[in-house]
Amino acid sequence: MEQWIAMLLLISAIWLLQIRKISDSVPILAFQSFVLALTAGAMWYETKLSHLLIAALLTLVVKAMIIPAILHYTIKKIDVHRQVERVTSKYTSLLMAIILTVAGFYVTSRLHLPSTKFGEPYLPVSITLVFLGAFIMIDHKKALMQGIGLITIENGLFLVAQSISYGMPMMVELGIFFDMLVTVVIIGILSLRIHSTFESLNIEKMSNLKG
């Protein structure tokens, strides 16, 4: 069961590399966060640790609902039909994603990370999510997509903490959620300003500062 949930997370991250329109990224991201909430919920079900339930609910509300809503609003203001632009072709990026996935599983097996009983199946996927998130940031040329990559990295880190120790202490976890929310708001604000100034979200247009 856990393996299947982990696979869903992996697919969502790879999918983010294959989209055609920027607006497609929002439902995929919401789906990814929903699955993430599911993993925390499953761990809560097995262990009955109350802070896991809170983490699951917060993930559901903040990451799977509010953050996608903010991103959706931002994209709607810019242009819903805008196509993504990538550095590599669609097939190269798929190949890279597969290589990174293999690397993620390999690194995890070599690191001998201690893990909790019910978190263990997610560990390789969580590390892979961090890798894939970084690759999304590098591969996509649209400013907003870098934000999406950043959220994927954060999702990966959340899962690392979950599978190693059932999450960070509750208060810290709350602080991290708050930070995520503010980050997304500011990514939204800056994307809008970038779009209105450069008439584009392509980060290659922003290369005036050198030396």
Next chain:
Amino acid sequence: MIDMGEVSLLLIIPLVTAVLCWKINIRIGEKLQIVTALLNVFVGLFIANNVFFHAPITGWHRLIYIDALSAFNVMLIVLIGFVASLYSVGYMHHEVAENIIDAHKVRHYYLWFHLFLGTMLAVSVVNNLGFLWVGIELTTLVSALLVAFYRKGTSLEAAWKYLIMGSVGIAFALLGIIFLYLSGMDLFGESADSLNWTVLHQAAKQLNPQWTLIAFIFVLVGFGTKAGLAPMHFWLPDAHSQAPSPVSAVLSGVLLNTALYGIFRIYTIVNTTLDGKAAPYLIFFGLLSIAITVPFMLVQHDLKRMLAYSSVEHIGIITLGVGIGGALGLYGAVLHMFHHSMAKSLLFFTAGNINQKYHSKRMDRISGVIKAMPITGSIFLIAAFAITGTPPFNIFVSEFTIMRAGFQSGHLVATVLFLLFVVLIFSGMMYYVVRMAFGEAPAKLEKKEIDRWSTIALFLPLIAVVVFGLYVPPFFQEIIQQVAFVLQGGKS
């Protein structure tokens, strides 16, 4: 013994100021924020005084912990914060008069500016490393908006780069903190206290060494991005040159220190666990940061970018000093933190005045600053001599101390390289500075200072730059020694 009232006051004042400046009439707001910033100087110094000369403060279920290192950072933030808010008034008057920004945008500036100061103060007083992370991420978010304040293409570019690089870097630091949590888990189990700095520090000897090393490397790279250590410094020259000058001063003067504070907090734990094996990493990154600024300094054409690269250099020097370690090295590093904050913020303030006078940051368009603005021009020259480590100014004292520590502890190669780079940077920077300061000012330029507020603000850091170069008062030595003692891993 101090109760938590003062600490809450320290955190609440910037918050209230921010909201007030945003809501009330800006004419009153801009005066009010000077008063509250001054009030916070008193609160901050009162707390610092208690910590330095009595005992560390702890409270709110051990959520807050202020020892000498925290108090030192608080002191710097309130001092530079106050001077910058004083300077901001004149700076913003001029920007509004020149129609560069709308009058009603100014209150947004004060809103974000004071929130920014508040987040940095929060970072300095929390005990829990998780909260430390949350706070440092918040400083990035708030200051990114300040960097983007002018809404020009270049400032948006700088802000975006800063936001993305800063957030990714800090994500790495979070991974490091998760690993640190892991390294103590066998000892403490899953309790919220096990991320508390005090708890980890006491148990440092028993932590799992393999995990602490991995944690430290992640934290060093993560917070190092924020502190502007090479090779993660690429956002820094952009952000510092595009932000409004008072913000650049705060970014260089205290934000970088606050990020370093995060590294050093974790370093003191890890270095105890690893028995000194973490120090070479600091020496390596420190030297690399100094080295990398040399070529950029020599070919620079933008005044504020040059100052930003100089910040990379000085953060490198502080890191090198802590890496060299020993009582003397740490003393020099802490002293250098203070001196760099004062001299660099002073330089950014004067650069702001020059900038507004000449309507350009390009150094080849600036000449005769001393003739055009006698006060700003002379202070600019003094500050530039100070920052390049010329005697008898303050930076010379701390750089010399670090060099002496380096030779004494046998880090010969590192110290000789350090000396060589500093000399090269001195010649590169002075070449440009002398050309800007002397010579004839353009004829159509009015011979007068920008604004009395932005001139008054120059004098407080100037006193520190000049006086501490000649004489370090005993009470100040005592403070620096206490901070160095905390960095050494001693109980304070």
